[in-house]
Amino acid sequence: MEEPRIKAFRALKPPCVELSQIALQYKAKKTNSKDVIKSLENLLETLRTVSQQSDALDSKLAEYAFFPLSHIFRDTKDLPVRAVELALQCLQILISKGWRANLLSDLAKQFLILLSFLAGGSATDAKVKEVNEELGTAAFDCLTALFEATKGSFLGSKVVSSQDVPVLGHAVIVMLDGVLDGPSLRVRLAALNALDNLISGITDDEALKNVFPGIVSSLTKALSPRAGAKPSFRVMTASLAALTKVLCKVINDDKNENINNGQSEAVAVIKMEENLDESKSWVTATAAQVKMALANIIPLRYHERSEVRTAFFQLCMSVIQHCRRSLSQSMPMLLDTLIVLRSQSSEAEKFNIFALDSLLAADADLLEILKSSLHDWIVGLPRVMQANDDTRKRRTIEQISTAFKILQNQDIRLDVLNDSITANLRASVSAAIQESSQLMRPVSESSLEFGQLMQPKNAKPQSMSFSPILFNESSSRDTVTALQNLAVQLKDLPISTSLQQGLTNTLRNTSGDEQLASLWLSLQLLNSALSEMSAMDQFLDRPPEHGAQEQFLDNVYSFSLDVLGNSTFEDEDRWKLQCLALETVALQAQHQKYDFRPELVDALYPILERLGSNNSTLQHHAMTCLNLVSTACSYSDPATLIIDNADYLVNAIALKLNTFDVSPQAPQVLVMMIKLCGSSLIPYLDDLVESIFSILACYHGYPALVSSLFSVLNTIVEEASKTPTPIITSTQNRDSLRPKIYKPITIPALASLLRSNLEQSTRPLSPPPSTLPEQEQENKDPTGEEVEPRSSTPPPPPLQKPTPS
Known part of the structure; x- marks a missing residue:
């Protein structure tokens, strides 16, 4: 025996001998339970110390240390729960650090029966018994260690045909009951951990198919709120992970297409048609049930915890990748869920976005499903908007927006x-x-x-x-x-x-x-x-068109x-x-x-x-x-x-008043303009005043209209009295600003116009204006001949003869 194992044996011998003696004395009623608990605590402490050294424990030492523990497991009904819990903790160390993968199949099955009994009672009981929290947690932890250490090797390919099928079924029932009805969060998480390791370790596909419906049904219940109680997000995350694993392992497209690969060629030829028909019928029936189960957990895509949404995203991604053909009926629902989850993705969940884009880029069929779903969402959007559920409205619109974004990225x-x-x-x-x-x-x-309106200058x-x-x-x-x-x-x-x-x-x-x-x-x-x-x-010059x-x-x-x-x-x-x-x-x-x-x-x-x-x-x-x-x-x-822009407004108001538009807004706008512009606007309102008096003459029986029109006249008088109206010297400007009113031409005016045109036609045409410079024009006489240029300076005075002296 190597040195570390010798030291481990020497350390384990005293507490093991002590526990064996006390267990026998307790059975003979010569000692009390406190001594048993104290002895178990000593053994547990020694095992923890020895297990910290690598390769200190082996299968031989594990068998040696288990012998005194067997006395405890025989008397679990008489011993306190604390004693059984300590014994389970010791067994967990022996399985994970001692036996490991060398655990014999028969002994592993015995442990499975024992631990299932301690966690949930006997298989013959009509109902799983209520278990103490600490005891249940320790039992499920032992099951986890058993499945991890053996990798499910004791549940080989002969489990289905042997008498051990009820053992596996009872163990699964106990774990599922622990998930659903565990007394505390610790128990439920421990049961989920054990179930997850069982799914990973089992190698018998037929055995897993037998317990598959129960696993899916129970996990679906665990993910749904019951009786107003909201499950913990940690339980939901672990349940989704276990559901993902069991779906991808049982309803896998590769396995269903290669069911008979492990058989010999002769047997495969004989049983191919029969097994293939049975497998297809089983997959078809199971796919319908799985679709119903997935439909029940669809609301989880709106869960407030990102951990739950991420786990659900992984479930949908894994099922689409590995169970596309087997669960083809569920593909639209799962793809819709991925779109919803992407629309809710935060910065910490960006990897989900890239994973979905990569999945869709590699499969044109999924893109066609998404296009069909988008069309259905768009057609159903008016009906959603008519409902009183604002949350549903927002989610539907975000779902459509996300689908458009994905299809745009894929150039569809x-x-x-x-x-x-x-x-x-x-x-x-x-x-x-x-x-x-x-x-x-x-x-x-x-x-x-x-x-x-009348704010100070430059006021905001x-x-x-x-x-x-x-x-x-x-x-x-x-x-x-x-x-x-x-x-x-x-x-x-x-x-x-x-x-x-x-x-x-x-x-x-x-x-x-x-x-x-x-x-x-x-x-x-x-x-x-x-x-x-x-x-x-600011960076580009856009074309004028x-x-x-x-x-x-x-x-x-x-x-x-x-x-x-x-x-x-x-x-x-x-x-x-x-x-x-x-x-x-x-x-x-x-x-x-x-x-x-x-x-x-x-x-x-x-x-x-x-x-x-x-x-x-x-x-x-x-x-x-x-x-x-x-x-x-x-x-x-x-x-x-x-x-x-007062001239535009005057024209608009004049048009309304001239057409006898008696709406009260025109007088109000006119009053506002007069108060803003002051007396400078009044000279251009003479035609408006005429229209106002015309309306007063026709509609004097309407008090509100008369009051609004008189308010205009009153405002004109008030503003005119404040500052004298400046004399407008420019007739051209005045005429250009005044609104033009059409006046029909009279017969005398028409005759005068025609007479002036006749006189204009009998006159000789005036010579066209010359384009010569001004200086050249001055050098020509009226007949067109050139003359000497005139100097700009006056000519000198004529010379006078000198007078004789």
Whole structure:
């Protein structure tokens, strides 16, 4: 015997002899249990010390040390639980450090029976007995050591045909009951560890198939909340790992295709057809049950713990890689789960993203499954958006966005989705709008007339961003963010062109919520695209012609001007559309910047007109739009913008009043302009005053209208009395600023015009103006002959004769 083993034997002999004597005395009732526990503690301490030395324990010493322990295991019913627990801890050291792989098969089976009994009771019991926490943990730890040391060698290929099948079945039942009904987390984790090692070590595929349904069923229960109790994430992670291992080991495509490889050629030829049919039928029946089991644990993909999501991701990846054909019915469900898990991946889970991309890049069939799933998600999105579950809405949108991203990375054409994405995305937003109706809060007509417009010079505008109007509830913000992210992603795909064309067509061909949804989606696409273009403009010189995004923006802007020009304030259902139209005008101004000034001819009055609305949201949107437009066009403040464009506004108001448009907004805008511009504007309002008196004569029976028109006249008088009106000396400037009014020509005026034209035709044509320089013109007489050039200095005086003296 080698030196380390001799020292180990000398160290083990005293506690082993002592334990044997005390165990016999206890059986003869000559000592108490305290002495037994003390002796077991001495033996356990000695084993721990000896096991720290490499190769100090061997199978011989293990058998020697096990002999006194056998007395303890015979009297487990009479001994305290603490004594049995210490004996199991000693046995665990002997198995893992002493016998190791040299453990005999028969002895290993005896240990399996013993440990199964201590962990869960006898196999003949109707129900597994309740076990103490410490005892159960020690028993499952011993089972783990047994499976690890032997690598399942004692569960060889003859287990199925022998009488030991019930032994394996009982051991599996005990471990599964420990997983499901263990008294504590320690017991459940120990049972899961033992089960995992059993699955890894067993070499008899048929034996594993016999216990496979029970394992899958119990692990599925362990992963599902029961009676309101939420399982620990550590139990769920270990259960998912064990489920992954047993699925890939039993329903493996390679094994099912090579079932008869281990048989001799003659036997294989005889039994090939029979075994193949049996295997196919078993796999088919099992695949359906596995699909149901996986469907029960699908909610785990939304688990809050990243450890559980990562374990579930590994399960789906492993099953897809190793059980593709055997579990073909489950592939769409597993692939959907991978997409969901990827959409939730954090920075610490980036390896999952790369693994999924690599898997899809290597298999075109999976990409086709993903395309089909994406189509189904898009078609079902409107129905999801009609529900009251905001979490489900957000998850579905993120799922669609992730699928688009994956297919884009794989360069997959999505032309088949062109029609469905436009229609269903618009229908989804429309459904969400119906669920997010906003109550309008009326405000006074004068709340935003002058207070926010007449700001000090160079003062920063109070409102420079639009408040949400469609999804203003806090519960809908995540849904809106997901929709915006999806729109940002779609603009980079080849289908964005068809999406823009579809939205442009539906803007004018739909109404109600569908029209509102189309305009909102258009804004989301344009906001992200134009922001990126603005960021690149400082580095690139873009060509002068419009690109696709500019053309799309022009179409949406044109539609928005039509909305603002044709909408009436009595139509309360269109105020949201007007708000979005104001956002479009602001977006166009921010994109064109100074070049937007000519557009103020058509766009400025509709913006100011909304300041007179009784809808607070529309009023604030108009104020924000005015601030953004004035900043984009390089005006110091909105008041300066209005003063510099007063002629456009006067023309617009005159057109309304001359057509007897009695809406209250025109007088309000006129009052605001007069107060901002002062008396300098009054000389150009004479025709407007005439129109006002005409309206008063026709509609004097309407108090509100009469009051608003008299407020205009009162404001004109007040401003005119403050500062004397300057005399306008330039008739040309006055005529150019005044609104032109058509006056029919009279008969005498027409005759005078014709007479003047006749006189002009009888006169000789005047010579064309000469192109010679001025100096040459001076050197010619009226007949055209040259003359001596005139000097610029006066000629000297003539000489006089001297007088004689």
